[in-house]
Amino acid sequence: MLPYSSSTSALSSKTPSLSSFSTSSSSTTSSDNGSSIASRRGQHAVSLLPTYLADARAVQTYDKDTAPNGALQLGVAESQLVEDLLVPKLNQWAREIPFTADGIYYQPTPGRPGMKLGMAEYMKDLLQLPVLPDTDGIIVGAGCNAVLENLCFALAEPGDTCLIPTPYYAAFEFDLVARAGLNIVPVTTMDYANCDSTDTTSTSSVDEAMYYPTPAALDAAFAKATTPPKVLLLSHPHNPLGICYPPHVIQDCIDWCRSNRVHLISDEIYAGSVYRPEDANFVSALQLASSGGTDDNDDGPLGLGPYIHWVYALSKDFALSGMRVGVAYSENPEIRMPLQKMNDMCQISSHTQMLVQEMMTADADSGEDNKKWTTVFRQAHHDRLRARGDTWQSLLQELEIPHLPAVSGLFCWMDLSEFLEAGDDTEEERERALYLTMVNDFGLLFTPGLSMRNERPGFFRCVFSAATEDEYKLALTRFRTFVQQQRGV
C-alpha cells in the first residue's frame, strides 16, 4: 500500500473520540473538583458531534508541495468551484454599498426589512412560488443550524421526538439535541433485519425509491417513538443522497404531517444546487404546501398553515458558509414571536445584512439582460457542479461501484460495502476500518455512512466540490487505485 499519510498523523482505530479529546485537554489543578468546573450538558453537547469529524481534523491533509501524500478533502460539504465568480463581486459590493448610519443601532431581530424583502424575492424565484412569501414570516439568523435550532425550540418541548429519514446529515444530532433537547427517531424505509446484508442482488443498494419516507415508514417511526412526535425534518434536495424526493413523496409528507399534527421542516439548503433539473424534478415543499397563488395577489402569505416550515442558508448554493446567513420561513402565527426573540441570540450583523441584501437583489452584469446576479451565478455553479458530478459518476460506472445517480447537492452516495472486511467485528468497526484504510493508505477522505445513520455499513458520501481541480483529478486516480488494489486487480 502507498504511504499516503505520514506516521505521525496516520489515524488508528484507537483515535480518541471528540469527547475524550476534551477531557484530555484538561489541566485542572489538584484542588479543583473536576465535576464543578464545567457542566455535564456542555460535555454531552460535544459528544453529539460525529467522531469522524475529529478523525478528519486529525489527519494530514494534502498539499502539493508539503504533503503530497496527504488526504484529499472529499468529506466537507463545501463548494470551492465558484470563488472566482463570488469573491470579486463581494469586494465590488463591499466597496459600493454604503454602511448606513441606522446599521450601528439595534436592528429588528428577524432581520432588516430590505434584507427580508430581498430574500423573499429570491425565494419566489428559486422555489418558483406562486406569490411572494410574507416577509413577516422570514427570519434571518447566523446559519441554517441556528435558525433550525430556534424553529425546533419554538415548535417542540424538550424530549419531544423529531423524525428524520435515514441517512441524514450527521450534525443534525448536535443542532437538534444539544440545546433544543429533541429526541431523534430515524425514519427507516426498509427492514434490513430480514435481509442478508451481503446480498445486494435481492434489493439493490442504490434504488433511490428505497430511501423515500413513505407514509408507511412515517407511521412505523411514529409508532416507534417513545415521546410525542412533533417534527418531521426533511432534507430536500437530500444530503447525503444527492437526490430530490419526487413531488408525490413531499406531498405525502405534507399530508401526513398535517393530518398527524406533526410539524414538517423542509431543509432546502441545496435548493439552488439542483444541477440536473431535468432529471431531478425538484419541487419545493413551500410550493407544494402553498394554497395561494391563483389570484392576482403577488404578495404572500403562501397559505401554508401552521405545520409547514422551511429553512435555508447561503452556505451551499452560494458557497458562503463563512458568512453565516441562514433563513427560516413559517406562516405559523404562534411561533412568530418566540422565533423573533430567540433570534436575538443569533442575529446577523447589520453590515453583512446590507451586503447580502445587495447580493440577493443585484442585477447581472451587462450582457445578461434582465437577469438577476443570483440567476446567472446559480447557472454557472450548476455547470461546474455537473462537470464534477459527471466525472465522478462516470468513474463509479466504469468501476461498477453501486451509487445513486446524483442530480443535486455537492456529493454522490456510494455503496462501498464490497470492500468491508469480513469478520466478527461490529458493523461500526468494519466501516471505520474501511474509512481509515481509505484515509491512511489511499489519502481519500469521504464521509462514512453510519455517521449519517445509514442502515447498512459500507456506504460513503463523496463530496466532489471541495477540492481544487488538480486535487480532484488526483482523487479520481487515487480512487481507481483503491478499488483496483482492493479487488486485487
Place this chain on the structure above:
Amino acid sequence: MLPYSSSTSALSSKTPSLSSFSTSSSSTTSSDNGSSIASRRGQHAVSLLPTYLADARAVQTYDKDTAPNGALQLGVAESQLVEDLLVPKLNQWAREIPFTADGIYYQPTPGRPGMKLGMAEYMKDLLQLPVLPDTDGIIVGAGCNAVLENLCFALAEPGDTCLIPTPYYAAFEFDLVARAGLNIVPVTTMDYANCDSTDTTSTSSVDEAMYYPTPAALDAAFAKATTPPKVLLLSHPHNPLGICYPPHVIQDCIDWCRSNRVHLISDEIYAGSVYRPEDANFVSALQLASSGGTDDNDDGPLGLGPYIHWVYALSKDFALSGMRVGVAYSENPEIRMPLQKMNDMCQISSHTQMLVQEMMTADADSGEDNKKWTTVFRQAHHDRLRARGDTWQSLLQELEIPHLPAVSGLFCWMDLSEFLEAGDDTEEERERALYLTMVNDFGLLFTPGLSMRNERPGFFRCVFSAATEDEYKLALTRFRTFVQQQRGV
C-alpha cells in the same frame, strides 16, 4: 397635565403584557389544536421579557415634526453620541479592506485568528492587563447575550442557580433562563423588611455602598438558593447603577467564588464607557483575578483559574449594537470545547470579523501620534457621555432628586419614589402608574427599577445618550416640568 401622547397611543395600565400580545396575534383556524402548533417553552421564553419593553414599543415616540408630544427615548441603553465619528470610519474601512477568499469558507468557530488577536490587544489596553490574554481563551459570537448564554450552558446544568446582585439588567432573565434554564436568585444587600420604605433618612436611597455584593450578601443568597449556586454574574461597570464596584468589592467576589467553587462571570460591556475614571476607580475582574504579569512574558494566559470568566461586546462602548459583536474570555480548559461548539450557533460573519479586526487594530488618524483609533474614539465618547451625564446630574441636584453619582455607562440611577401615589396598590402597580404618568403625560420614557428587580419601588434608570441633542434638551425641560408639577410647585 400636558397631552404628551396622542390618545390612540397612550398607554393604560391595562396594556397587555408581551405574552398576551403573542396570544392575541394568533389566527389559528378552528381545526387546529392551539396547544400543538407551538411549544410552551417558546411562549415561556417570550414571557421572560420585561413588560415595559412592550410598553415602550407601543408608545408614540417623539418626532419634531410629526409627533412633537411623543415620548423621548431615555430607556434604551444605546449611545447616539458618536455616529459622526463612527459611520465614516466604518465606510472607509469597508472600502479599504479586501474581503479575502478564505472568508467564504467555514471559519474557526471561536473566531478568525486575526480577529481574536486584535481583540486580545484591545482587551489588554482597555483593561490594563499585565499580559496579553490567551487568544485560545477568546470566543467571539453574535452579541454579549449570545456568548453569555453559551458560557452559562457550558458552566451549569439546567435548574442550577445563578446569583445576580440587584438591581440588574432586565434581559438577563431572558438570556440566562429561556434556553440555558438557569434559576436566578437575586443578591440583595439590605434588609428592607425591617425598614420603613418611605423613610429615606435612616438609610439613604442613594448610598452607593448599599448596592455592593458583600460576602455576607453572597452568603445569604447562597443559603437562599434552592438549587446549586453555580454562577455569580456581575455587571461591572454596573448597569443600571452607572457606578463601578470598588476593587475590594470585586476582589471579595473573586475570593468568595473561588472558595465556594462558584463561577464568576464579569460582564464588562461598559468597560470602555468609564467617562469619569478619576472618580470611578474601575479595575477589571480580569486584572484583579490575574496571577500573571510579573515576568517578561507578554503573552497569556492571565492565570485566572477555572472560575473566572468575562464577557464583553461592542454594542455600548462602540455604539455598535447592530453589528452583534460579543466576546467571551475564559481560561477554564474544560469549557473550551463546549463553548466553541455551541458558538457554531451564533458565529459572526467572516465579513464583519474582517471589519472589526481592522477597527480593533487601526491606528488613529494622523495628528494623534502612536495612538490606536479605539483609544482616540473612546476618549471622544467619554467627553460626550460626561457632558450629558453632567447636565442630567446637575438637574437632579438642583431638583433635589436623590440619585447615584454616575461615572460610567450611559445612564443615571434616580430615586423618584417621592412621586409614587400612596394607596393600597401593590408596589408594582404604584411604580407602573408613575412610569405611565411620565410616559403619557410628560413624554419621558425611563426604565422602571422593579423591572430590574430593584428592591424598592420608584427608582428609574435614565439613559442620557439615546436622544439627539435637541431631544435631550427637551428631556431636561420636560423632567423639570414633571417634578415641579408633581410637587405642586
